[in-house]
Amino acid sequence: MSSRPTPRKALSLGGHNRKIIHVFLKKFPPAIFARVNIGDPPVEVWLHIDTGSDLTWVTYDSRVGYDPLDSSTFSYRSCDGLSKSPSVTPSRIRGQCDYVQRLADDAVYAGTLGNETFTFETGDGGIGMLKNVLFGVGKTVEGMATGMGTLGLSLGELSIIKSIGTKFSICVGNFNYINQGKHFLALGDDAVLVGRKILLDTKGNTYRIKLSSITIEGETLGIENVLSKTKSILDTGTSTISLVQEVYHVVTEKIKKIMSDAGYEESDMYKEHKVICYKGMIPEQKKLQVSLKFGKVSLDMETTTLFIQLKSIAEKVFCLSVNESPIEENLIGIPIFQNHNIGFDTVNNKLYIKPGECTKLYDSFKDELGHPDP
Numbered sequence: 005m006s007s008r009p010t011p012r013k014a015l016s017l018g019g020h021n022r023k024i025i026h027v028f029l030k031k032f033p034p035a036i037f038a039r040v041n042i043g044d045p046p047v048e049v050w051l052h053i054d055t056g057s058d059l060t061w062v063t064y065d066s067r068v069g070y071d072p073l074d075s076s077t078f079s080y081r082s083c084d085g086l087s088k089s090p091s092v093t094p095s096r097i098r099g100q101c102d103y104v105q106r107l108a109d110d111a112v113y114a115g116t117l118g119n120e121t122f123t124f125e126t127g128d129g130g131i132g133m134l135k136n137v138l139f140g141v142g143k144t145v146e147g148m149a150t151g152m153g154t155l156g157l158s159l160g161e162l163s164i165i166k167s168i169g170t171k172f173s174i175c176v177g178n179f180n181y182i183n184q185g186k187h188f189l190a191l192g193d194d195a196v197l198v199g200r201k202i203l204l205d206t207k208g209n210t211y212r213i214k215l216s217s218i219t220i221e222g223e224t225l226g227i228e229n230v231l232s233k234t235k236s237i238l239d240t241g242t243s244t245i246s247l248v249q250e251v252y253h254v255v256t257e258k259i260k261k262i263m264s265d266a267g268y269e270e271s272d273m274y275k276e277h278k279v280i281c282y283k284g285m286i287p288e289q290k291k292l293q294v295s296l297k298f299g300k301v302s303l304d305m306e307t308t309t310l311f312i313q314l315k316s317i318a319e320k321v322f323c324l325s326v327n328e329s330p331i332e333e334n335l336i337g338i339p340i341f342q343n344h345n346i347g348f349d350t351v352n353n354k355l356y357i358k359p360g361e362c363t364k365l366y367d368s369f370k371d372e373l374g375h376p377d378p
Contacts (some may be wrong), residue, residue: 023191029182033243043075054241058160061140115142171195173347175362199358242337246329
């Protein structure tokens with residue numbers, strides 16, 4: 005098996021120029037996945053879509069999953085040209101490159117880098133292909149494994165974004181109704197960049213946005229000064245809206261008071277995980293609205309997107325999708341994406357926000373853009 009590195013510029017679509025990927029939703033903890041096939045013969049994997057990581061990687065599984073030694077399109081990758089990445093080190097095996105990546109939630113991934121062919125369904129029988137994708141093959145060393153690996157969409161040196169186009173968009177529906185509607189990831193020129201725009205700060209290879217205020221039921225919370233001094237990262241790999249300590253306590257105390265006054269009783273089911281839950285079913289008639297404001301642009305969450313409905317043998321509970329951030333920054337996670345199309349233009353540093361049903365949005369652009377149904 006060759007250890008000669010493949011230049012990043014060699015990545016191509018192999019004659020397939022549609023880059024619309026099916027997205028599948030996991031309800032709890034909330035997460036979104038791309039279903040792709042890797043290698044030849046192809047092996048299907050579900051990759052966690054993560055804008056907080058630049059590394060695309062796949063779990064090594066010699067029994068029932070992906071094994072690079074069984075793929076005719078795999079080649080090892082050296083560390084040449086990757087000296088700026090803090091995640092990689094030369095392997096003990098000549099011509100190979102190892103990686104170790106630690107995330108904000110203390111999950112740790114480790115393995116070896118390579119180049120491989122990725123294929124995916126684009127809808128109506130179409131197939132998209134990415135050749136010579138730089139990726140890792142390895143395992144989760146610490147923390148909870150999510151899916152069979154990660155599709156890393158941040159802007160680090162290992163990211164596929166710079167190779168396939170500097171734009172992408174994500175559109176997902178409601179995590180309480182995961183089987184309803186279309187959910188899709190659009191890459192490069194297929195990205196759907198519509199709606200209101202806010203500044204996207206890509207310094208440090210993360211997607212930072214300026215969270216200026218949070219309102220609940222239209223009421224400001226007096227935390228604007230704290231927010232003005234706190235950075236916020238848009239991170240689809242985070243399953244909650246994770247707020248720094250002072251902001252978290254103000255927001256959750258306000259929500260808890262509203263729920264208590266309305267007669268809803270807290271549940272201890274997930275208390276050990278510091279998750280705020282209530283007994284019963286989500287009160288859809290209770291239109292509790294939380295708005296995250298970015299200057300003049302607002303991302304709104306109402307009761308059915310703010311809470312996740314869970315059922316167990318013991319009782320039915322619904323849990324708040326807000327927790328305390330593990331770092332000194334706000335992590336604006338995947339729940340805020342619900343019922344929105346979020347478009348990333350990393351060259352012009354713009355974030356596009358379009359509320360509405362993904363199915364309707366997609367259908368309205370399908371003919372013009374030549375997109376197939378996801």
